[in-house]
Amino acid sequence: MIAAVVYGPDGVTEYDDLATARDATGTTWVRVSDADPGELDTVAETFGIHSLVVEDVRNEVRAKTQPYDDYAFTLVKTVELARGDQSFEEEILAEAVGICVGEDWVVSLSVPPDDPVDRVWDAVRRGDSRILDRGPDFTAYRIVDMIVDEYFTVLDDLETDIEAIEEAVTESTDIGTLEDINALRRDLLAFRKVAWPCREAVGVLARGGPTQVRDETEKYYRDVYDHLVQVVDLTETYRDLTTGTRDIYLNTLSQSTNEVMKVLTVIATIFLPLTFVAGVYGMNFAGSPYNMPELTWRYGYPAALVAMGAIAGGMLVYFKRKEYL
Incomplete structure (x- = not known):
């Protein structure tokens, strides 16, 4: 799906033609979701986005922020805890979302559909004044903030799993408990590999590295950076807890x-x-x-x-x- 809107204090207008949306007065947001390679290349050509940006989104490289001459590129990853049929049969799923912020435009690129971007997109289409008046860098902030909020949801689910495993360890020494502990440790490691680079990527925006991020927007990115610091700290704490739980299990056994x-x-x-x-x-x-x-x-x-x-x-x-x- 490729969709384009132009928004500002006067309202929101949807466009079918990318070039027309690019030249319209206001802030242009082009959202690319679940698109084929040809559509991604078309958007990149219209807005002068480097081919390496599209390649990074397709290959789902680690999160990063990279400034270009006319825009700033940030890649972050959404995280979902996919559960199976059995207890603790779960997996961390991460999908890349690329955000390009220009002077008066923002382009979001994601290969699969993404719920955090959906929520910001719906807010813009509804005419949320908190977004319409603040430019493309604030819209990018809202997307990143929504993605990071999902991190806390995943951590809450992992914390619940840790508590359940701690209770199981005190009740029995079944071999399945050790398998659950190791599975949870793998989930935390996979989550850490997503959260840690994301913190560094947002840190570049919080320090005002790219010129496309205005001074008044930097404080919002600093707030997201603080959240990511908390996410990383919680992840390390939970890993220590699972290590301690495994030691308790082995000692009990x-x-x-x-x-x-x-x-x-x-x-x-x-x-x-x-x-x-x-x-x-x-x-x-x-x-x-x-x-x-x-x-x-x-x-x-x-x-x-x-x-x-x-x-x-x-x-x-x-x-x-x-x-x-």
Whole structure:
């Protein structure tokens, strides 16, 4: 889709022809969404946008801000947490959005449809006075701000997942819990790879690097930059939490294994003397010069069983007092 509007204090006008929209009085916004390569090239040729800009959007390179002679190019990425059918079966999806800001025009380029740009576009078409009077650099700010707001939504969802995993770790040591922890760590790493470059890209705009960003708009970009600093800090905090949760899981698993081994060791220790007694009395010494008198004693068998039970009971009492059990 390619759409063009020209807006200003007097209102909003939609255009079908890009060249006419480019020369109209006011701020021109051309939105390119879900377009084929030929349409992207047409828009780039109309506004004098370098072919490398279109290539960066297509290839979804990392976020950046790059000034040109007649415009400033900023590439940021939208983020979505795509969930699967199973618990914690999710994936971070990132899509590139390129924004070119000229003296009286702004062009937004995105290969797939994008909700944050949709919301700003709808606000302009409704005639939102907070956007119409402030020029193309403010419109670009609104797009970037909407995209960054989505970052906090994703972080909230990831925080909920962390809390659920922390509860699961304290309840069981199922192997699936470790897989969920590792999946969450991968999501946080993927999210960090998006948020960190975006912070640097917005930082260039906040410092007034491109001449197309006016002084009165810089404070808005600084606000977005502060939000991105918070996003990056939260991401690092959540990664530390998942690392700690994984350590707790491994320690709990190790402790559980130690408890099982302790019980098995106690059982084996108890049966060791019983095995010795049974082995001795299991030998056939009848008729030997070294005949065991217990073999001909009518109470020999019950006495051996009682002795073995006494040995086992005594060892259990001993282990209990030593808190081995």
